[in-house]
Amino acid sequence: MHYARKLRCYKRRQRIIKVSHMRKSQIISMDFIMTFVIYIFALSVFFFALKNAFSYNTIDLDVSSELLFSRLDQVYDEEYDFFDGSKIDKEKLDIFLTGNYDPEKLYDFVFKDFENPNMFQRIDFCIYIENKTADRRIIVRNFAAYDKEEDYPIILAGNVCGNEPRRSYTNPIIRCNSNNAESIVLSKPVLFGNEIMSLKVLICAKRR
């Protein structure tokens, strides 16, 4: 009788210990799972952030200023060859602008290589010469280059760029007339006439 009671007691103790061990292992495995999940989450955030940190900004319009101006410098057609290193031949440019200058031909000669059909539907150019003084900036010449004339989007003080190439504009607003566009302005100091001015190219690229 006494032995049976002892056995019952022993079995009960064994059961308690087993349950206790099960609960312990359950807690430990839960902890492992939780820690693993947190680590994986933290590592994902870290590598995601790392990727963003080293990737450049997402502007796709990337035109090299040096390359563009050197292309403008190296036009082989005599009529279009008004730019030489850091000087613009004023007389030659005026003859070019008053004659029948062709924006599509200029595009073919100089800007065609900058097309990026995977990213952009079209890229348009407005080339202008700007004289900046302390209190104002005057655009003294402007002309356009495009692949297709229709929907040419660059607006200079309410006019389409290149419509009046020899008209002077004081403090004008020059912009791309398109919502879905990226734009940059490239600039180079040049000698124009007897003054140092800036030759600027506004590039408007319509996204796909």
Add this chain to the structure above:
Amino acid sequence: MREKKMRKKAYFFLMDGIFSIVILTIGFLIISSNKLQPGEELHLSIAAENTMNIFSSVRVNELCDESCNCSIRKLQDYCYRNIILNKEQTLLDTLGELYFRNRKDDAGMLFDNITSEGDLFRKDLFEMEFRINKEKIYPDEDLTQMKAESFELISSKKIIYGYYENALTGQVTFWGPYMAEVDVWRK
């Protein structure tokens, strides 16, 4: 008692996780703050090259007519006062000549005036220093500390030499060669 111990253990595991997040977040913030600026070096290089190109290719007589009417105020002043003796030479050569004739302040003022009126670089974004034979010509103030602290600095150099003629005696004086140097860095 045992359960309490286990809870304590779980708490430590959780703390481990939180610490790891904190450490990784700090790492991320440090990396983000050091994010590379695309094209930064390129902009500086273009500013330096553009300045050097204008100075080394434009001649004084392209900015001034026979009667010393110049598009640059300082150049006109120097032309009237016969400080510039050879109008055939480039702006960079003129600076070299002024340096040779020990008119370093005049050379510095001329450089300042041409870069300002010609809008050669963004003075709000960049700092520029012009030196001849390692002697600072422009600007007046000492930018050594600022220059040393800049992360990127682009330098453009050219060898200059030339001559000028004394109008009265006809004596020709040759000067140079000197090293002209433009340093550009971001403010």
